[in-house]
Amino acid sequence: MLVKKLKERFEELDGKEIMLQGWVRTNRNSKKLGFIELNDGTTFSNVQIVYLDDLDNYKEVSKITLGSAIEVKGIVKVTPEGKQPFEIQASSIDVLGASDHDYPLQKKRHSFEYMREIPHVRPRANTYYAMFRLRSVLSMAIHRFFQDRGFVYVHTPEITGNDAEGAGEVFTVTTRCDGKYEEDFFQKHAQLTVSGQLHVEPFALTYRNVYTFGPTFRAENSNTTRHASEFWMIEPEMAFADLSDDMDVIEDMIKYCIRYVLENASEEMAFFEKMIDHDCITRVKKVADSKFERMSYTEAIEHLKAAKDQFENQDIFWGMDLQSEHERYLCEQVVKGPVFLTDYPKEIKAFYMRLNDDGKTVAACDLLVPYVGELVGGSQREERYDLLVSRMQEMGMELEGLQWYLDLRRFGGCKHSGFGLGFDRMLMYLSGVQNIRDVQPYPRTPRNLIF
Numbered sequence: 001m002l003v004k005k006l007k008e009r010f011e012e013l014d015g016k017e018i019m020l021q022g023w024v025r026t027n028r029n030s031k032k033l034g035f036i037e038l039n040d041g042t043t044f045s046n047v048q049i050v051y052l053d054d055l056d057n058y059k060e061v062s063k064i065t066l067g068s069a070i071e072v073k074g075i076v077k078v079t080p081e082g083k084q085p086f087e088i089q090a091s092s093i094d095v096l097g098a099s100d101h102d103y104p105l106q107k108k109r110h111s112f113e114y115m116r117e118i119p120h121v122r123p124r125a126n127t128y129y130a131m132f133r134l135r136s137v138l139s140m141a142i143h144r145f146f147q148d149r150g151f152v153y154v155h156t157p158e159i160t161g162n163d164a165e166g167a168g169e170v171f172t173v174t175t176r177c178d179g180k181y182e183e184d185f186f187q188k189h190a191q192l193t194v195s196g197q198l199h200v201e202p203f204a205l206t207y208r209n210v211y212t213f214g215p216t217f218r219a220e221n222s223n224t225t226r227h228a229s230e231f232w233m234i235e236p237e238m239a240f241a242d243l244s245d246d247m248d249v250i251e252d253m254i255k256y257c258i259r260y261v262l263e264n265a266s267e268e269m270a271f272f273e274k275m276i277d278h279d280c281i282t283r284v285k286k287v288a289d290s291k292f293e294r295m296s297y298t299e300a301i302e303h304l305k306a307a308k309d310q311f312e313n314q315d316i317f318w319g320m321d322l323q324s325e326h327e328r329y330l331c332e333q334v335v336k337g338p339v340f341l342t343d344y345p346k347e348i349k350a351f352y353m354r355l356n357d358d359g360k361t362v363a364a365c366d367l368l369v370p371y372v373g374e375l376v377g378g379s380q381r382e383e384r385y386d387l388l389v390s391r392m393q394e395m396g397m398e399l400e401g402l403q404w405y406l407d408l409r410r411f412g413g414c415k416h417s418g419f420g421l422g423f424d425r426m427l428m429y430l431s432g433v434q435n436i437r438d439v440q441p442y443p444r445t446p447r448n449l450i451f
């Protein structure tokens, strides 16, 4: 029986025999009596197994090591006065797979750094166990949100010929066939995608509302707690939507996700609140009930100038790219909650963003949130062919490889907008976990490729 089901039905099963399979989280015992905390992966909490020395193999059972896989037959006993509402009184315990003595998890708390060295075992430690289920639940929240609103899920390619963000920080694809490196497999330069946006835009001009949700890759050589070389991104794209509509969807999506995980990953969120971030539930609930503020980049620069003594980088001027200390100041000190910064100088943003009437700024937004900084980046896209071409030329871009993208402006192009939500950063935001390496199952960062 699965522990999840048992937890739902333990009262009616009182006195009945059941069988469980799972892994040993703790095993403590005296000469006559022992307790195993068993986890079978179906629910956050463990089940307590009580065993007595009347088991044939009591001695063997009392030595079962942490991490071992076991099968237990026993009687369900409701324990209203106990710490847990029920326990299992074992009639037999068999070891299905023992865990050797060099098992790397022990009862004590290990450091995050140590855990990153053992990604094959760390999901069994509580923080990661909670995190990777939260990851799964949040993925479903994202799909639910968009599917309920009629958005079409588009699978954009991982291998591409374009650097969508134009930042040049890409992983290139080399090919080996029959043991030999093949120089010209695609007969053009191929790389891993940094964003699905350019590939999803044609679908927005077909289905109106679409999204892509998959891994993206960036060769940013910055070792921060918020950047990974491989991360997941959700990128919706909406035809006939302007920047304000875009921000409305971002805000609705984030609030929906918060409510969804509080309901569907309640034990995991309670764990994070207890062990990682002492007000994470209150904090995210407050966000779900608040109105996100909107502030122009120009206004933000004024706030930063007024507070410049607080920053390491005190050279604050209109046109600068904000650094994370500036972004955090704005959401943590000025607004004290999520804030959209809008209308950035065109020079510090991507080529596809729509030029505003002032000729200096673009219709872009970044959502900044406390603890994490930039969580979402979005914009209204430049739908005017000539303006897009001249912007690309100004930036010294080659038009040829992106003629297909330009053509969309000639084949029924219209106002459209979209954004990218950093999925891993959203997990950091929800849980209070401070390093992106601890929200990804197999983190990839510079000089770090374990397994």
Ligand code: 4AD
Residues within 6 Å of the ligand: 164, 165, 194, 195, 196, 197, 218, 220, 226, 227, 228, 229, 231, 233, 235, 236, 374, 375, 376, 377, 378, 379, 418, 419, 420, 421, 422, 423, 424, 425, 436
């Ligand atoms: O702001 P970015 O670069 O925007 C785009 O890629 C657009 N094409 C999105 C769009 O409009 N469709 O990235 C979007 C988000 C960031 O706000 C951040 O949350 C996350 O992706 N992100 C990263 N997350 C982890 N590691 C990295 N190296 C990241 N780079 C960006």
Ligand code: MG
Residues within 6 Å of the ligand: 366, 374, 376, 377
């Ligand atoms: Mg960005």
